[in-house]
Amino acid sequence: MRLITDIIVDNQDLPSCVATIGFFDGLHKGHKFLIDQVKSTAAEENKISAVITFPVYPRKVLHPDFNLELLSTLEERMGHLQETGIDECFLIPFTFELSQLSAYDFMCEILKRQCNVSTLVIGYDHRFGHNRSEGFDDYVRFGEKLGIEVLQAKALQLDDFAVSSSVCRSFLLSGEVEKATECLGYFYSLSGFVINGYKVGRTIGFPTANLRIIDKNKLIPARGVYAVKVFLRGVVYKGMLNIGSRPTIDNGNELSIEVNILEFSGNIYQEILRIEFIKFLRKEIKFPSVKCLIEQLNRDRTIVEKIIIL
16 A cells, blocks of 8 residues: 655646545444445556545544544554555645635545545545535535546445444444444454553452553543453463453542453563453442452453453
8 A cells, every 4th residue: 555645736646546535433344345345446447546534533633622532543544454455545634724625625626636536436424525514416516527526335234234433432332342343343452551550450369450541542442341362572362351440449430441461470561562352241340349359350261261262
């Protein structure tokens, strides 16, 4: 994939392309279905296939205080795009000035003059331009004036719902990580530094690595206990991860993310772990005693050992 960031006006030295546009948070199965349609159309027209996207979520530029809950970092998005086999990716800085362009001006200035788009494949629910007031029929009409053919992509349906980033988020926020995996096409992940914790886990036989998530804009799944894969120093381990406040040991309301790495011991403070969410095991609850907590953790461990295959 050729990454193009040095966008200039009248970039007609670029070959004409078949392109789609969007933020593509999470680069889920619906996005890949759309990109497959772009690639297929490009092959039929013997042209370059391309994706036009932005490094920063547009709403964050317009509303800096907006609380993001993203499915992917920019690096992760670019990695997933690379895997699709798309020919080019235009990474265009999203600015306030850009947000003020009408849909027609955006198609003229960005799509036609800068990216040399000859065919635009629009996602079934995608809108662009100032206030997003125009729709597909308007894009077709504008395209006829500009020499851009506009096609509407089909949506990917799974279990009676269209796959979207918002659907993926809703699954993760309700702890339904297996459904999220089905929509994403891969396991959702978080990366974080190992930091000092309360060191209670080691006193009950379940030492944990407490994580400070690297990208504060990434979505944190629902509170609870999960079976996870832990990536550390190039090795993959089985793990039990808890998101919550550890009510049995009276941790207050402070949210913690901590993982017990099975079959591992050692000092890993300040190292980076990547966690992949495999299965939701149970909600976080307050046990009547530490003994009851230990008994449940042993049951959790048995489940994790069975369901995760390395």
